[in-house]
Amino acid sequence: xxxxxxxxxxxxxxxxxxxxxxxxxxxxxxxxxxxxxxxxxxxxxxxxxxxxxxxxxxxxxxxxxxxxxxxxxxxxxxxxxxxxxxxxxxxxxxxxxxxxxxxxxxxxxxxxxxxxxxxxxxxxxxxxxxxxxxxxxxxxxxxxxxxxxxxxxxxxxxxxxxxxxxxxxxxxxxxxxxxxxxxxxxxxxxxxxxxxxxxxxxxxxxxxxxxxxxxxxxxxxxxxxxxxxxxxxxxxxxxxxxxxxxxxxxxxxxxxxxxxxxxxxxxxxxxxxxxxxxxxxxxxxxxxxxxxxxxxxxxxxxxxxxxxxxxxxxxxxxxxxxxxxxxxxxxxxxxxxxxxxxxxxxxxxxxxxxxxxxxxxxx
Ligand SMILES: Nc1nc2c(ncn2[C@@H]2O[C@H](COP(=O)(O)OP(=O)(O)OP(=O)(O)O)[C@@H](O)[C@H]2O)c(=O)[nH]1
Ligand SMILES: [Mg+2]
Numbered sequence: 001x002x003x004x005x006x007x008x009x010x011x012x013x014x015x016x017x018x019x020x021x022x023x024x025x026x027x028x029x030x031x032x033x034x035x036x037x038x039x040x041x042x043x044x045x046x047x048x049x050x051x052x053x054x055x056x057x058x059x060x061x062x063x064x065x066x067x068x069x070x071x072x073x074x075x076x077x078x079x080x081x082x083x084x085x086x087x088x089x090x091x092x093x094x095x096x097x098x099x100x101x102x103x104x105x106x107x108x109x110x111x112x113x114x115x116x117x118x119x120x121x122x123x124x125x126x127x128x129x130x131x132x133x134x135x136x137x138x139x140x141x142x143x144x145x146x147x148x149x150x151x152x153x154x155x156x157x158x159x160x161x162x163x164x165x166x167x168x169x170x171x172x173x174x175x176x177x178x179x180x181x182x183x184x185x186x187x188x189x190x191x192x193x194x195x196x197x198x199x200x201x202x203x204x205x206x207x208x209x210x211x212x213x214x215x216x217x218x219x220x221x222x223x224x225x226x227x228x229x230x231x232x233x234x235x236x237x238x239x240x241x242x243x244x245x246x247x248x249x250x251x252x253x254x255x256x257x258x259x260x261x262x263x264x265x266x267x268x269x270x271x272x273x274x275x276x277x278x279x280x281x282x283x284x285x286x287x288x289x290x291x292x293x294x295x296x297x298x299x300x301x302x303x304x305x306x307x308x309x310x311x312x313x314x315x316x317x318x319x320x321x322x323x324x325x326x327x328x329x330x331x332x333x334x335x336x337x338x339x340x341x342x343x344x345x346x347x348x349x350x351x352x353x354x355x356x357x358x359x360x361x362x363x
Pocket of ligand 2: 014015016071072073074
């Protein structure tokens with residue numbers, strides 16, 4: 001199961017954002033909770049195509065794609081040195097596939113700021129440095145073990161070279177994701193669970209009164225996001241959390257009044273899904289309409305294996321039509337076949353986002 005870990009300084013609004021996304025109703029306090037066991041919840045990935053297919057097929061069962069969100073304790077300065085919730089926190093970060101980094105823009109005299117003032121760029125840097133320190137410590141540990149050996153085998157020498165490159169990058173205060181490592185190098189490093197390799201989404205947590213899109217702190221954050229090539233999402237945390245607790249109808253009404261087109265919830269989930277490089281394919285029918293998740297670049301046989309290992313083992317062909325073509329041809333498979341947009345693909349076919357797939361197999 002894919003996991004998005006929500007990180008940030010204490011009292012930046014992480015649990016609030018978690019509630020916006022998951023509607024799980026996690027506890028939100030005006031003082032740092034310092035708890036180490038994270039809140040977790042699964043969410044359905046919003047997808048209009050999926051909704052449309054459900055409407056059309058009217059299946060007995062509906063199974064949307066899901067992602068898990070994990071709300072972690074606040075990471076403070078010196079966490080990598082074991083202060084605060086330190087190590088427990090960092091091990092949870094290591095288990096996440098992607099990071100949702102919440103920074104505080106909201107002013108709220110009732111909620112203290114661990115650094116006393118609101119300064120999102122500074123806060124982002126504090127957390128980022130802690131993540132860098134964590135990865136550096138892992139590397140130093142491994143390098144000293146390798147150095148302690150009398151003789152390194154060739155694989156260890158290669159590992160050492162790669163780790164030293166990573167170390168240099170981190171010492172320049174750059175995250176490992178900026179190093180542009182090859183798939184092979186990433187595979188070699190996968191056991192270390194480096195946290196600065198994880199894709200990151202930046203969430204600016206605003207108070208509902210901060211509607212000025214050009215406020216200096218938001219601009220500064222935008223520049224940072226641009227420079228670091230991180231996606232930035234704005235959230236009116238407290239207000240959207242309250243909104244998320246209302247029934248769907250009332251939410252729409254409120255959003256209309258506030259001039260928000262898409263809820264922060266939907267935006268955040270979709271962004272996180274895209275951040276993870278995930279795509280969806282669909283299986284459809286009267287029994288069930290289901291959205292399945294693949295990594296971009298995976299093949300028809302991977303798709304088959306996601307559904308059931310038997311389908312991968314006995315794979316013959318995949319019958320594929322894209323959602324867009326299906327809609328364009330009156331939602332008729334017969335018409336799609338006639339026009340040649342319904343295809344039979346082999347094992348190596350790279351699945352595209354929105355493909356509707358039926359696996360032909362024989363076991
Ligand atoms: N005014 C305002 N207050 C907010 C906003 N977001 C969060 N808060 C308040 O800030 C306090 C902390 O919010 P949480 O979501 O618990 O923050 P957290 O980052 O999870 O805190 P820890 O888990 O203790 O590190 C709560 O009292 C929230 O109501 C916001 O957008 N506007
Ligand atoms: Mg919290």
